[in-house]
Amino acid sequence: MVVPSRLADGRELIYYDDSPEPNRVLIDSRDIPVVEPASVARYDALLGEWVGIAGHRQTRTYHPPANQCPLCPTRATFKTEIPSPDYDVVVFENRFPSFAGEASEPTALPVGADGSDPTGSDVLFREMPGLGRCEVVCFTSDHDAEFADLEPARVNTVIQAWADRTAALNGMPGLHQVFCFVNQGVEIGVTLAHPHGQIYGYPFVTPKTRTMLDNAAAFREATGGNLFGAQLSREITEGIRVVAENDDWVAFVPFAARWPIEVSIYPRQQIPDLPAASAEQRGGLAAIYLDVLHRMGGVFEDTLPAITAIQQAPAHTGRDDFWMHFSVFSIRRAVGKIKYLAGSESGMGAFVNDITPEDAAARLRAVKV
Amino acid sequence: MVVPSRLADGRELIYYDDSPEPNRVLIDSRDIPVVEPASVARYDALLGEWVGIAGHRQTRTYHPPANQCPLCPTRATFKTEIPSPDYDVVVFENRFPSFAGEASEPTALPVGADGSDPTGSDVLFREMPGLGRCEVVCFTSDHDAEFADLEPARVNTVIQAWADRTAALNGMPGLHQVFCFVNQGVEIGVTLAHPHGQIYGYPFVTPKTRTMLDNAAAFREATGGNLFGAQLSREITEGIRVVAENDDWVAFVPFAARWPIEVSIYPRQQIPDLPAASAEQRGGLAAIYLDVLHRMGGVFEDTLPAITAIQQAPAHTGRDDFWMHFSVFSIRRAVGKIKYLAGSESGMGAFVNDITPEDAAARLRAVKV
Numbered sequence: 028m029v030v031p032s033r034l035a036d037g038r039e040l041i042y043y044d045d046s047p048e049p050n051r052v053l054i055d056s057r058d059i060p061v062v063e064p065a066s067v068a069r070y071d072a073l074l075g076e077w078v079g080i081a082g083h084r085q086t087r088t089y090h091p092p093a094n095q096c097p098l099c100p101t102r103a104t105f106k107t108e109i110p111s112p113d114y115d116v117v118v119f120e121n122r123f124p125s126f127a128g129e130a131s132e133p134t135a136l137p138v139g140a141d142g143s144d145p146t147g148s149d150v151l152f153r154e155m156p157g158l159g160r161c162e163v164v165c166f167t168s169d170h171d172a173e174f175a176d177l178e179p180a181r182v183n184t185v186i187q188a189w190a191d192r193t194a195a196l197n198g199m200p201g202l203h204q205v206f207c208f209v210n211q212g213v214e215i216g217v218t219l220a221h222p223h224g225q226i227y228g229y230p231f232v233t234p235k236t237r238t239m240l241d242n243a244a245a246f247r248e249a250t251g252g253n254l255f256g257a258q259l260s261r262e263i264t265e266g267i268r269v270v271a272e273n274d275d276w277v278a279f280v281p282f283a284a285r286w287p288i289e290v291s292i293y294p295r296q297q298i299p300d301l302p303a304a305s306a307e308q309r310g311g312l313a314a315i316y317l318d319v320l321h322r323m324g325g326v327f328e329d330t331l332p333a334i335t336a337i338q339q340a341p342a343h344t345g346r347d348d349f350w351m352h353f354s355v356f357s358i359r360r361a362v363g364k365i366k367y368l369a370g371s372e373s374g375m376g377a378f379v380n381d382i383t384p385e386d387a388a389a390r391l392r393a394v395k396v
Numbered sequence: 397m398v399v400p401s402r403l404a405d406g407r408e409l410i411y412y413d414d415s416p417e418p419n420r421v422l423i424d425s426r427d428i429p430v431v432e433p434a435s436v437a438r439y440d441a442l443l444g445e446w447v448g449i450a451g452h453r454q455t456r457t458y459h460p461p462a463n464q465c466p467l468c469p470t471r472a473t474f475k476t477e478i479p480s481p482d483y484d485v486v487v488f489e490n491r492f493p494s495f496a497g498e499a500s501e502p503t504a505l506p507v508g509a510d511g512s513d514p515t516g517s518d519v520l521f522r523e524m525p526g527l528g529r530c531e532v533v534c535f536t537s538d539h540d541a542e543f544a545d546l547e548p549a550r551v552n553t554v555i556q557a558w559a560d561r562t563a564a565l566n567g568m569p570g571l572h573q574v575f576c577f578v579n580q581g582v583e584i585g586v587t588l589a590h591p592h593g594q595i596y597g598y599p600f601v602t603p604k605t606r607t608m609l610d611n612a613a614a615f616r617e618a619t620g621g622n623l624f625g626a627q628l629s630r631e632i633t634e635g636i637r638v639v640a641e642n643d644d645w646v647a648f649v650p651f652a653a654r655w656p657i658e659v660s661i662y663p664r665q666q667i668p669d670l671p672a673a674s675a676e677q678r679g680g681l682a683a684i685y686l687d688v689l690h691r692m693g694g695v696f697e698d699t700l701p702a703i704t705a706i707q708q709a710p711a712h713t714g715r716d717d718f719w720m721h722f723s724v725f726s727i728r729r730a731v732g733k734i735k736y737l738a739g740s741e742s743g744m745g746a747f748v749n750d751i752t753p754e755d756a757a758a759r760l761r762a763v764k765v
Contacts, residue, residue, distance in 0.1 A: 072627065072652075073612075079746065082755060084748075089733065206744050208739035209739070216735075216738045227739075227740055234745035238745075239442045242442055246441070261520055282521050336739060338743075370579050371596055374707075376607075378445075378448065381450055382451065
């Protein structure tokens, strides 16, 4: 069941229920000031990328004590972002968004974001409003839960929320790409311990997606094939980096993995995004995603700082070429040791991975799940 | 004075002296096993980037106690990587390199690294030997020093070493780009406290450099101008983001800065790399680089985890378009707070900066140096 509502300052809040007959409180009785986002997007002409500038976010909530967690259900002693005394999955607009606001009508892709090269001096110092959406997705009302411990039915509800919000944000004028992701662990920079993820709607096509689409288009023109699908076929044929599979999905460590532990989860059949996935595909995704998280958590006897990046097609371009997939990666490279993005990665974009993809896959396969 | 030598396992070691008549010990009397690097470079066809895979590096030295620092001068009680009882600046090959080995003759740019698009199915699963060079640059024999506290004369010697090694590595067959950089602070992942930097010689053109050259070439074709120079002129004209300047150099926060505190240092006249800089330009660079480091250290009453990335032209391509510069950036966003590369940055390549470039520049200018 999907139950939409509004918070006291006007932000959207939506319950996604898997419990029967839940009692949802829809009225937020807090008296909270409206945060005025002041985001812009600026074009870096040297790297051909848009950068978000969000000067208002420095005051965002930072490692609150557990009894003041804004993502827990509201209790008599503390009113949180969620008015209900309980919930299953809930999505709401971030109070401190990196991007915010819709256009009055659909906008064209901004310069550069469609893969076009800069073609004049006006490419310099371009700026546009930082339109977009930033949403928070709470996966459970249990503050101390781990995503990997959720029931498959709950993960199905989460996937429903991701698909539903992807479709909604793709339809908002001025937005060009939706990104659902999960940051996990203080080592990744997570400042709220409560299990949650985020959804960004960007006013541009992100640099990675645009690059993948450029390369997929070149591959299609040269070979007639789909680059994502060709890689998936090769991974299945070679098998040495495959970690898990089921009827609809294959999980593997990519041939040129950047991160110590990195797994891509691809649907066997091409779909552009989660809204295009069938109920059966979503069920299979919940199962294999949990399987991969369990394996990743079992490689090292230590915490698992990790990111799940759900790679989906942009709203208005490249939807025939793109092949949606999950990219799940950890910065844990050994017990007590973290992979940092230092000079080579942050300064040159040149990644060096200390674990071979074949070794990582063998370790992941060896984990008992 | 430049004094070349070899370590016990055959690695190169070179002293760069600014002291008069130094006494350098050239014989390494340790009995140390030879580490056999086993690096490869793999091509990520989706992102069009080469990734280094270096499975032998997990055993590298990690936060040793200060009395076992391998970068200190050798003492009677502990033999280090530097046989001398003292040194000014010393460069030596990293014992645990990400890339190692030369080709027998110059190699062509590998597929993709020259900006060419993938043009066939053979772009999939490409691998080549991880040829290259990884060197360590010790800036002072004083274990507890900070780079920002070095004398300008010493920074001049460091710049001489960077220029000298850039020229040497650019001449090695199989190497296509040299990157001199300084990682600073445990928050950046630095595992040896002794003040030092690194030099990488890559067997490909790095993703960022290649992208900058692609965009510079497109700008030149469209306007006849130089993209780097056009941006520099605009920054000087607008002035609001300029932090420091002297006769030969200008330091500014770039218009689309990605990092909370980020400064670019450009020469007023185009040069491709440090070997092309005159003695006068090098002197001015030492002065403005120290000035920028002092300002960056003064913005927050906290540590300064930072990276200095020296952006230089590749060895064999783009040398007419490229405009060398320093990019100095910190992940410190507030006292006690770090900017992490989480979902949006690591998953999508979409940076969000919480400090506006104009605000960052004002804060940097306000620091008393």
